Amino acid sequence: MYRYDEIDREVLADRVAEFREQCDRRLSGAMTEDQFKPLRLMNGLYLQLHAYMLRVAIPYGALNSAQLRVLANIARTYDRGYGHFTTRTNIQFHWIKLRDAPDILRDLAEVGLHAIQTSGNCIRNLTADPHAGATADEVDDPRIWAEAIRQWSTFHPEFSYLPRKFKIAVTAAAKDRAAIRIYDVGLRLHRDADDALSFEVRVGGGLGRLPHLSPVIRERLPVRHLLSYMQAILRVYNRHGRRDNIHKARIKILVASLGAAEFARQVEAEWELTDKAAIDLPPTELARIRATFARTGFETLPAISTVFEAAKADDRAFARFARNNVMPHKQPGYALVNVSLKAIGETPGDASAEQMEVVADLAERFSLDEARVTYEQNLLLPHVRLDDLPEVHRVLAAAGLATPNITLISDIIACPGLDYCALANARAIPIAQDIARRFADPALAERVGELKIKISGCINACGHHHVGHIGILGVDKKGEEFYQLTLGGSAEADAALGHVLGPALAADRVAPAIDQIVEVYLRERRDGERFIDTFNRAGLAPFKEVVYAPAH
Numbered sequence: 001m002y003r004y005d006e007i008d009r010e011v012l013a014d015r016v017a018e019f020r021e022q023c024d025r026r027l028s029g030a031m032t033e034d035q036f037k038p039l040r041l042m043n044g045l046y047l048q049l050h051a052y053m054l055r056v057a058i059p060y061g062a063l064n065s066a067q068l069r070v071l072a073n074i075a076r077t078y079d080r081g082y083g084h085f086t087t088r089t090n091i092q093f094h095w096i097k098l099r100d101a102p103d104i105l106r107d108l109a110e111v112g113l114h115a116i117q118t119s120g121n122c123i124r125n126l127t128a129d130p131h132a133g134a135t136a137d138e139v140d141d142p143r144i145w146a147e148a149i150r151q152w153s154t155f156h157p158e159f160s161y162l163p164r165k166f167k168i169a170v171t172a173a174a175k176d177r178a179a180i181r182i183y184d185v186g187l188r189l190h191r192d193a194d195d196a197l198s199f200e201v202r203v204g205g206g207l208g209r210l211p212h213l214s215p216v217i218r219e220r221l222p223v224r225h226l227l228s229y230m231q232a233i234l235r236v237y238n239r240h241g242r243r244d245n246i247h248k249a250r251i252k253i254l255v256a257s258l259g260a261a262e263f264a265r266q267v268e269a270e271w272e273l274t275d276k277a278a279i280d281l282p283p284t285e286l287a288r289i290r291a292t293f294a295r296t297g298f299e300t301l302p303a304i305s306t307v308f309e310a311a312k313a314d315d316r317a318f319a320r321f322a323r324n325n326v327m328p329h330k331q332p333g334y335a336l337v338n339v340s341l342k343a344i345g346e347t348p349g350d351a352s353a354e355q356m357e358v359v360a361d362l363a364e365r366f367s368l369d370e371a372r373v374t375y376e377q378n379l380l381l382p383h384v385r386l387d388d389l390p391e392v393h394r395v396l397a398a399a400g401l402a403t404p405n406i407t408l409i410s411d412i413i414a415c416p417g418l419d420y421c422a423l424a425n426a427r428a429i430p431i432a433q434d435i436a437r438r439f440a441d442p443a444l445a446e447r448v449g450e451l452k453i454k455i456s457g458c459i460n461a462c463g464h465h466h467v468g469h470i471g472i473l474g475v476d477k478k479g480e481e482f483y484q485l486t487l488g489g490s491a492e493a494d495a496a497l498g499h500v501l502g503p504a505l506a507a508d509r510v511a512p513a514i515d516q517i518v519e520v521y522l523r524e525r526r527d528g529e530r531f532i533d534t535f536n537r538a539g540l541a542p543f544k545e546v547v548y549a550p551a552h
Contacts, residue, residue: 426474
């Protein structure tokens, strides 16, 4: 993984000193909240319902053990003992005191973390496939390219005040584990017939009030031109993006209004005028970045582990964990281990200080000192020997981190909702907890199979409800919390926006409705179909009929 150099560290130290002075002025009354707001947002500090919230960037979701331990210490020292991992592979601390914010940023900077560009109308934290560098189905390591964009875009003077926030995701595999079609720019690496690398470039995705899936504007972009082409995209957006209406300011609105073909034409025209050699990454710099991601330390191991196989045979709980949470690694004798932050009845995405320390210890001992954050609000140990899996499972289980539910019905994405967020219309966390409790039996959850539920507390869609197999949107009806259900969404390669099932339901009707939907699915499915396959074949009608049937 990338290590910050002396320039990075100096920049962060200067930023912390600057923000400390700004906080002192706010605390002394020399600056009003309105004056302070744009300054704190540039440092990732939000003011929510009950306290300040600090959002910390975790570029492409990668953490080492030292960084995880610092996050744990921040949770314990400055918050209420936990942090919340988000769908953007950030971590949020929801109970921050303003006087402590500069000290937190100082602690983060000491291990190469920060909160820069986690807010504001700029290029936000870069995300990538959490399996990057560890999976056989990728054509290159997407983190290399995400890091190149991060270095190029951080403090970029031309793109620090865009019409609206701007989010970029990168993947290099056919299976989309980064949800690139719901991003402002989604990049998919391809290896062409002549073995050359190129990008499929998608622009104009995004959820919220007006959801869009991004269209392709260029099928094959030679990778050497990534930065100059990104500049062309951003210049067209900067030139035409709406600054007069926040609801129409995202690039998705511009692409939709111009049409993908016209937007692509303008980008190509802008790109033709660009001095590409002055912007694109020199081969020596690309080689430097690539070298920081070169993974060493793997042992030569057999592809089959007798220890692993024996443990599965002897321990049903471990076997279930292995089925659902362990994924194949490109290196023989290793595996990727998903760490579920969705224990039944808990808050999706939350991890206590103690749990973060457990994962840090496991990363250091068993995963070549690396952990990842996934956009599904879970953690991942990317490089674990098969022989070590029984011990890793034992430690995770003792910490409440071994719930065997990855991609299953209780692996729910949920935003903080009205429990924390001033923008929310309804709570998301209690709804997620109610649903998870109904499917707490792991045998039932496995019988149901892959079913992705996503919950948002408002139309801003931080919980990605539009692209859930079952999406749940909190709405306000005359001061009461109601929930609108959608079915058939997906954030993966088969990306789709969900279809509204019917009128919004009262809070106490949501979990029973999920029960009914699952019953219809189990009745209607054929040959082991996933929920999304059954929905695509059967349509909305059988699900709507049972949920809205008159009570007897």
